[in-house]
Amino acid sequence: MPADPSLDRLANATLLVPFESYEAPPWLLDGLADGIAGVCLFHNNIRGPEQVAALNAVLAGAAESPLVSLDEEGGDVTRIGQRAGSDYPGNAALGAVDDPVLTRAVHAALGAELRSLGITLNLAPTVDVNTAADNPTIGTRSFGSDAALVARHAAAAVAGLQDAGVAACAKHFPGHGATRQDSHTELPTVDADADLLHRRELLPFREAVGAGVRTILTAHIRLPAYGLDGPATLSPRVLTGLLREEMGFTGVVISDALDMTGVSGDIGMPEAAVRALAAGCDLLCLGRFTYADDVAAVRAAIVAAVREGRLDGARLEEAATRLGELRSWTSGRPVPPRADAIGLDVARRAVRVTGELPPLRDPVVTEIDAPPGIAVGDVPWGLAPWFPGTERVDPATARPSDVLARASGRDLVLVVRDAHRFPAAREFVTAVCTARPDTVVVEMGLPEWRPECRAHVSTYGAARVNGQSAAELLGGIGATSVR
Structure with a gap:
């Protein structure tokens, strides 16, 4: 069957891709021009402020308003602070202080710095309620173990980042805080009934939605209460039924990284991509080392699934529309002045x-x-x-x-x-x-x-x-x- 450029472009519009180095490789620039939605930066792309600002300017010139994203949570999970540690306290410190006004100010300062570097989407804040003390992947990334506390700081963090013109991303839906396994290496289980999930895990996401969060990122977790044997990322009942229809979220749903064992360990990344889109994801975060050939394989799988009738082409069109709206929102934000550094003062208070x-x-x-x-x-x-x-x-x-x-x-x-x-x-x-x-x-x-x-x-x-x-x-x- 001959190639269909329009279908290839629709598939590209769902991809958030990494790349190898401090400079944008030709395959990436060509891909952005051919409709790839955007990039996710990691440590290997960031040498310093001047370098990453120049890199992001090149990326921005390759297409109209591509998404430039990273995981900059402040605290322990930092990309811009990878060499020396972050200048911003993480969520656990902010939760210990428990001043939502301060949380909003910290995230506004962080957002202003990111925007000055050319970042338009921050895959933060983490709004999981960390009820499992031995949780190996959330911990200090959470505002705390009390759902109401996490909820008020989730809303504040979202507002702060978006005040600065950076799209926020509440993660990991529907909640990774009660797990004792790491979804990077296996598929964790949240063993809670539906009532508890609504009172605990889902409360911060409802507050984030109420605060106008532009994007929500999924979790690769099993939810027996919803009849799930597989990850929530691949569940229409969770992403379409719960998040969209029940909770009223109208923004962009982003998958957690598809290279993680919790979602693709048994089926491979291309198949995970197809199933995630069918479940309701709009943007596929491909992970850390998914470069040109792997990106092409994911795109080919999406195109093949549409041709075979396993994936509705209208689903891709819906995703592309939402992503177009997000890209327009990010391009229309003014770059704010850099805020005064407040991270150390907050860390002292914590x-x-x-x-x-x-x-x-x-x-x-x-x-x-x-x-x-x-x-x-x-x-x-x-x-x-x-x-x-x-x-x-x-x-x-x-x-x-x-x-x-x-x-x-x-x-x-x-x-x-x-x-x-x-x-x-x-x-x-x-x-x-x-x-x-x-x-x-x-x-x-x-x-x-x-x-x-x-x-x-x-x-x-x-x-x-x-x-x-x-x-x-x-x-x-x-x-x-x-x-």
Whole structure:
């Protein structure tokens, strides 16, 4: 059967693609000219502000108002702050402060920075209610475990980003916070009945819709309450029935990355793309390493599905219309002036201290290593920038006695990240604190576990500003004291 340029273009209009480098490759520029909806930037595309602004100007010139997106949540999940950590506290810190006006201001400042770089769509905020403390993929990305708190901050974050002319994206619908598995590597289950889902998981999404959120991103999760054996991303009952018909959402539905095992592990990405579109997704986020040949394979699968009658062409036309409206909205927003940096002030307000925190003199600082989540990636964290000589140890192989010997005659600070999720970290910290009850422990994840120690400092995130806020309390070099 001969190629149909109009059908190819309709298929392209549903694609949000990554690419390889700091410069736009020819296949991408040609694809944008042929109707690809937009791009998703990752760490390998961002070297610095001037470079990414120039790159995005090239992308913007390749087509009329292409979407330029990334996952810039602030806090632990950052793309523009990948080299040194984010200048914006993440959602857990904002939830700890619990000032929606401040949350809106932080996201307006973040949005203004993104818009100045040429970003038009931010795949944020995360509005999952993190009710599973050992959740491996949400954690500090959530505003908290209380649905009402998450809901009010979801609305504020959406408003702040869109005040700055950046389309916001509430994720991960219908809620990833009650899972104990990571959908990057498997298909998690949310074991809650429909009534609980409406009272808990769905409340923040309803508030985001009420705040005018332009896009919503799906979750690769199983919902037994809705009769799902497969992921919500591929379910018409969830995306069309629940989100559109019941909740009244009229914007763009974006799939979570289709390279994730939770959605394509058994069927492959091209088939997952077809099923996601049929279920009600308008824009397909293809993932991290899906380049020219893989993009072509996805497009070919969509075209073939239409020709075979497995996918209604009207579904593609509907998606293209919504995406055209979104692209028009982003192109019509004025670029706001850069806002004053407020991230550090918010991070300071989020810090919580239990116990007695005395002035520390020449402390030995030891960081207990923890593996980053897949969504977070390799982003610096800890207190080393403010405490020269900081050592990071693997709790599975390091000996507490070595840390104790190094700190003999000096104050001792242990830095952990989500210690509640890692038994080896808890055992290591417990052994040190038992021998040195005057130890100060800094938790840069969720403070779900607290050892017996002199003082416990919770930052509610591992962004650079969270680290600096803790360093100020501890008297780190170059940190301005707020005590």
